[in-house]
Amino acid sequence: MDIPWTLQTGAGAWNPLLWLVGFAVAFGVAWLVRSRGRPDNRSGDALKPFISGNEEPENAGGHIPASNLYWGFTEAMKTYYSRLVPFHTGIPSDYVAWLLGVMALMLVIALTV
Amino acid sequence: MITRLLLAMPFLTVAVLLLLALGALLFKRNLIKMLMGLSLMESAVNLFLVxxxxxxxxVAPIFTNVPQTLMVLPTVQALTLTAIVIGVATSAMMLSFAMVIYKKYGTVDVRNIRKLNG
Amino acid sequence: MMDSLALHLPALLVAIPLFTAFLIPLAGRAGDTARSALVLLGAALTSLAGLALAARVFARGTVLYVFGAAAPHAAIPMDSGGIPIRIIFQVDALGALMVVIASLSSLAIALYSLAAESRQSGKDGFYSMLFLLVTGVLGMVSTGDLFNFFVFLEISSLAGAALVAYRIDKGEAVEGGLKYALLSTVGALSVLMAIGILFAQYNALNIATVASRLRFGSLDMIALVLLAVPLAMKCGAVPMHFWTPDTYTTAPSSITALLVVSSQASLYGLFRILFTLYGDLLRFNWAVFGWFLVILGALSAFVGVTMAIPQKDVKRLMAYHAVSQTGYMLLGVGVGLAVFADAGALAAYGKTAMAGGLFHIINHAMYKGLLFLTAGAVFYRTGTRNLNRLGGLGHAMPWTMVFFMIGALAIAGIPPFNGFASKLLIYESVFRFSPFLAILAMVVSILTLASFVKVFHSMFMGPPRAEFAGVREVPAPMIAGMAILAAFVILAGLVPQVFVDRMIAPAVNALVDRAGYIAAILGGH
Incomplete structure (x- = not known):
């Protein structure tokens, strides 16, 4: 069975067009299910977000600034970041030192192996 | 022996120049001195090529009225000329960068040219 | 007429942008419209020449162009004793792939710049250097001559550094340009030193000729390190990536997108040197340099993405992702290099890994270019790159938002965009080489998605903000520039096999076919 436009990866295959067809079918099914729901449930209170029965907060100030996103991730990885970030000193001569360092290391490896 | 040593002299000079250049690039705090190191490095490579x-x-590789057949290689000299031109452009640009940085940051200490980091 | 034009395509490829670069100040004297028209014309002709040349290479195989010869194919003059003495452009399928990347990106970028830079001063110099940068990139990927490669490398570095620093921006842009110029120059001098070492031994600068004479002595290994490490630095591999965020952040966005292409030309140089110049099946130490690329790749992918997550500046964040994505390319091609001596493994997964790596180069150039252009569009309207200050722009800039979403989903490897196709090739082949590396690559992809969700949320989501009340959608040329790249992202995502069959597979074969590259110049096998 040879379907055209299929990407052979050696271990598997990937066909975006078939995937899109599957996506469209799933979308169609979801739309069908939704269209069979109760039409009177689409107005009034049902449109409001449900936040455990609390009042919805005002919109203003509701935007979370970027620094606060993934606070947990950076906090959990603190030891990793506290070691990694200091390497990025921003000093031009350090940058040159890294380049020459890697070059020296590779020279040693290439000449000994 | 002496002849061989003399023939090796340019390459020893290249090595010395390279060491000086690397020293200036890595350990000098003054940006201008770093750029001098870069210029030294260019000279080292150019000397190596020649x-x-x-x-x-x-003799010089000019074919008219050539007295003998042995000539120095013309190709590397052409390469060196090109490299010199590129070197001049680089130096001019980098020095103008240093000038602007001194105007805006008030320093040429490379350890302070690090507004961008992290 | 058409035939002779087609014959001279490799020369036109660098001649058109070079002449455009020096005509621009003249056109600039006639006014803004004349200059814009020339920029558009130059960019369109350059891409046309590039795409036509690439089509020729993919249809008929390697194209040679011997500068100054009676016939463009006469690589070896009758009286030279069997040595090519002229500068030769040698465009094989790999070079053609890179030419396609540079052509498409430079067209989109020129279009975008016309609107994005319209309010700036000093446009003559800006566009002149933009075209010089394009010249440098196109020259690097099409030349078959080591010294010529160095010259184009320097042209692209110098023009790139000058463009980064062009808008001084309180000195920060100059700092970015200085770092780029400093590292590029040190790297380029090291490359020149290596070229000198090779020339001293083999009396040739032509890549194919040097490759055919290479003896793999200690000096050759020194030359290899002097060539490979600076080129790895130029493509932003960890731990030599430090300049990338600094430079990419401060450059104008259109230039950042072009710098991505220029760094990929360095990647091309790295692969060309490892595979074509040194890739002798028996005498080259495949494992050492294969693992060199693999380790650089894995480090770049992981360090790049983890450094990106806490960034607050949108372009700095994207720059770290450029490092991270370069890691995928190094990883894919590195796996191919590491198993090269093992014919079974090479056929089973090595070539797939290389195909993934090369496919990722073109995909990355398109979606990362697109992302930088959207970041530039946001900066154009709001004047800030700080993610903490941005927000709610989705209401005013719907097109930019859609293009950003396409780019973000592609870079995170979400189907059906192009990033997924190349990453899938890399995952599945690298898994057979080392499951750990494949899993690492997937984790990196997840973190990439996470950090782009953050950018999307901070820039476009939320209620409209009072301080951005006057923000509108960007002008049409900027949208058109982004649309070119977005169209490629979607197309390559929907029909990846077409691209792999027509462009990537020939490029992989060109990369592994060292004898073929040499024979194209010296004749015979």
């Missing part, structure tokens, strides 16, 4: 084209007792 030196590998040298043939003992060779």
């Amino acid at each position: 030196a590998i084209g040298y043939r003992q007792d060779g």
Whole structure:
């Protein structure tokens, strides 16, 4: 069975067009299910977000600034970041030192192996 | 022995120049001195290029009225000329960068040219 | 007429942008419209020449162009004793792939710049250097001559550094340009030193000729390190990536997108040197340099993405992702290099890994270019790159938002965009080489998605903000520039096999076919 436009990866295959067809079918099914729901449930209170029965907060100030996103991730990885970030000193001569360092290391490896 | 040593002289000079250049690039705090190191490095490479084209007792590679067949290599000299031109452009640009940085940051200490980091 | 034009395509490829670069100040004297028209014309002709040349290479195989010869194919003059003495452009399928990347990106970028830079001063110099940068990139990927490669490398570095620093921006842009110029120059001098070492031994600068004479002595290994490490630095591999965020952040966005292409030309140089110049099946130490690329790749992918997550500046964040994505390319091609001596493994997964790596180069150039252009569009309207200050722009800039979403989903490897196709090739082949590396690559992809969700949320989501009340959608040329790249992202995502069959597979074969590259110049096998 040879379907055209299929990407052979050696271990598997990937066909975006078939995937899109599957996506469209799933979308169609979801739309069908939704269209069979109760039409009177689409107005009034049902449109409001449900936040455990609390009042919805005002919109203003509701935007979370970027620094606060993934606070947990950076906090959990603190030891990793506290070691990694200091390497990025921003000093031009350090940058040159890294380049020459890697070059020296590779020279040693290439000449000994 | 002496001849061999003399023939090796340009390459020793290249090595010394390279060491000086690397020293200036890595350990000098003044940006201008770093750029001088860069210029030294250019000279080292240019000298290396010309030196590998040298043939003992060779003459300049001009073919009219040539007295003998042994000539130095013309290709590397052409390469060196190109490299010199590129070097001049680089130096001019980098020095103008240093000038602007001194105007805006008030320093040429490379350890302070690090507004961008992290 | 058409035939002779087609014959001279490789020369036109660098001649058109070079002449455009020096005509621009003249056109600039006639006014803004004349200059814009020339920029558009130059960019369109350059891409046309590039795409036509690439089509020729993919249809008929390697194209040679010997500068100054009676016939463009006469690589070896009758009286030279069997040595090519002229500068030769040698465009094989790999070079053609890179030419396609540079052509498409430079067209989109020129279009975008016309609107994005319209309010700036000093446009003559800006566009002149933009075209010089394009010249440098196109020259690097099409030349078959080591010294010529160095010259184009320097042209692209110098023009790139000058463009980064062009808008001084309180000195920060100059700092970015200085770092780029400093590292590029040190790297380029090291490359020149290596070229000198090779020339001293083999009396040739032509890549194919040097490759055919290479003896793999200690000096050759020194030259290899002097060539490979600076080129790895130029493509932003960890731990030599430090300049990338600094430079990419401060450059104008259109230039950042072009710098991505220029760094990929360095990647091309790295692959060309490892595979074509040194890739002798028996005498080259495949494992050492294969693992060199693999380790650089894995480090770049992971360090790049983890450094990106806490960034607050949108372009700095994207720059770290450029490092991270370069890691995928190094990883894919590195796996191919590491198993090269093992014919079974090479056929089973090595070539797939290389195909993934090369496919990722073109995909990355398109979606990362697109992302930088959207970041530039946001900066154009709001004047800030700080993610903490941005927000709610989705209401005013719907097109930019859609293009950003396409780019973000592609870079995170979400189907059906192009990033997924190349990453899938890399995952599945690298898994057979080392499951750990494949899993690492997937984790990196997840973190990439996470950090782009953050950018999307901070820039476009939320209620409209009072301080951005006057923000509108960007002008049409900027949208058109982004649309070119977005169209490629979607197309390559929907029909990846077409691209792999027509462009990537020939490029992989060109990369592994060292004898073929040499024979194209010296003749015979």
